[in-house]
Amino acid sequence: MKAKVLAALAATMAVSATCAFAANPFVDVPTDSWAYKSVVELADAGVIQGVDGEYFQGQRNITRYEAAEMVAKAMAHMDKATVEQRALINKLADEYADELNNLGVRVSNLENKVGNIKFTGDARLRYRYQNGVTDNDNSWDYRIRLRGTAQVNDRTTATVGLSTDNQNFGDNGTASGGDNDVFADIIKVDYNFGSPNWNLSVGRDSDWVIGGANSYGYQYGDVADRAELKFNNGKLGVTAGYAKLKEGLGGYFYGDDDIDGVKAAYGEIEGYFGNGSAAGVYYYNFNGSSDTWVDDNGVGHEFNGDDLWGAYASVNFGSKWNVLANYEHVNTLTNSAVTGDDSADVWVGRLTYGKASMAQPKSWDIWVEYLDAEDGAFLGGSTYGWRFSSYMDNIQSWGAGIDYVIAKNAMFSVMQSFGTEMKDGSQDADQYEKEQTRAQFQFAF
Incomplete structure (x- = not known):
């Protein structure tokens, strides 16, 4: 039976x-x-x-x-x-x-x-610290999110989510992003075409990731308004969409400008193999408001429709080991004084042992990663990763962490960078080479 x-x-x-x-x-x-x-x-x-x-x-x-x-x-x-x-x-x-x-x-x-609403949610208490760089009063923050999913009919679901954003315990509790309001981070409708292989999703999503959910998510993993068509038959996945980024500060070549409003047309092709392994390629073309500035050498620059392409492979060995490799090539800007586009590369590698599942008490994993990002490689502001987004550019760095499920739907995680070095001297090495620490509790309900 x-x-x-x-x-x-x-x-x-x-x-x-x-x-x-x-x-x-x-x-x-x-x-x-x-x-x-x-x-x-x-x-x-x-x-x-x-x-x-x-x-x-x-x-x-x-x-x-x-x-x-x-x-x-x-x-x-x-x-x-x-x-x-x-x-x-x-x-x-x-x-x-x-x-x-x-x-x-x-x-x-x-x-x-059918027709009923299912409510879920999660909460996170987080500690982040970088000696001599971050504001110690704002090292602790929390976030609470609530989701409601309605089964409209056999083919259509509608999801609405609310988030407090990251609320810190300094500055009278204002959000670390500068906004103390609860906001809608999910407003979307998903439609299935009568086949489990085809799905159309339209609206706002809280965890939209450049490179897709299986990549490292180096550039951006946050709120985005998007329309996305996906095909997935268990062996091949093809995604095409158009998105408008909603959160995060820009990288080095954006200066301090907010990338809220930058648009991206994108496509992804992924293959899924036995034992949960996967590999994929992706391309994103960005179109934001025109922005110009002059660097320290007096050379003028103009933001003019950046694009990037990347590839990843995630391979499982046996039941415990996973290796993830991710490469991205970014055309960062148009130099008004020199013909052609500047570009930058980023390499990420991660080795994981074990699997921490929120549904499985006492499950755990441990991982180590390597990051090599050239000057100008980082475009996004809020990443799917764990590092401070202000120090993702122009570095070589190692990281390690452990995740442990204390009880069902309750997980504790610790992350630490080490061996961080700046790749060239165009920025303040004293800041870039200080190590980062993060610890957090996560709860699902």
């Missing part, structure tokens, strides 16, 4: 996109098992927990009550399922109706999942 339920749940759970790099939590499921991918995805989604948190015991028959528990958790993910997947969930719900009713789950026609 376990094989039947597992296969059906694996077919209905739309979690593969978010679990591309999940590690196997069970010591008795070999990587060459027919059920390996389904087991890992379902465990990372919190649908199955195993025995004692370590063993899957695939040869053991499960009780109908245990099967009903897994079906109930799949029902909680109905907002991610297609029409065909909902039909399979309905069949499972009918088969285990008595057990589900004993669990307090209403199963008649499952109509309660």
Whole structure:
């Protein structure tokens, strides 16, 4: 009975996109098992927990009550399922109706999942410090976010999210970004074309990342208004879209100008392989308001539609190791005195052992990374990474960190840079070469 339920749940759970790099939590499921991918995805989604948190015991028959528990958790993910997947969930719900009713789950026609709103959220308490550079009074901050997702119909979902932004404990509690207001960081509609492979998403997203969710996210990972069409069949992913950035200060070649309002047309092509590995290429063309300035040598510069292209590869070795390599080439500006565009490169490498999953208490990972960014490589302001965005340009640096899930939906993380050196002498090396420290608690609800 376990094989039947597992296969059906694996077919209905739309979690593969978010679990591309999940590690196997069970010591008795070999990587060459027919059920390996389904087991890992379902465990990372919190649908199955195993025995004692370590063993899957695939040869053991499960009780109908245990099967009903897994079906109930799949029902909680109905907002991610297609029409065909909902039909399979309905069949499972009918088969285990008595057990589900004993669990307090209403199963008649499952109509309660259509038109209702599901609320989720998260909270973060963060400490960031860089000796001699950052304001010590503003080293602590917090952020609280609330999300509501409505299943409008079988093909359409609407999501609205609110965020406090990063509120620090200095300067009378004003936000570290200079705005103390709660704001809408998600306002979007997702439409499925009747096939699980095609999806159109229009509106504001809180975690839009240059390079896509599988890359390092060196340039930008923050709020953006965008229209995005995505194809993903589990082996190939193709994304095309147009976005307007909403947050963050510019990099070195933007001076202190805000990049809020800079637009980007983009495309990404990704391939997905066995054991959660992936590789991809991407191209972004930016178009912002014209900006000119004169450098220290008296040479005039003009911001004139930057673009970048990049490539990444994320490879899993066994069930515990992951290697990520990411390269980006940035055409940063047009020099008004010299023909041609200046450009800069950035290399990022990260090695990770383990997998910290918020759904799996006591899970953990540890990682080390290397960053090499030429002068002018950094365009964005708020990155998906953990470093201070003011010191992402013109550096070579190492970093290390650990993530540990204290309890379900509660994780503690520590990050530290080391060996940081400025690549050339055009900026203040005394600031750029001071190391950065970050620690945070994250909670999901």
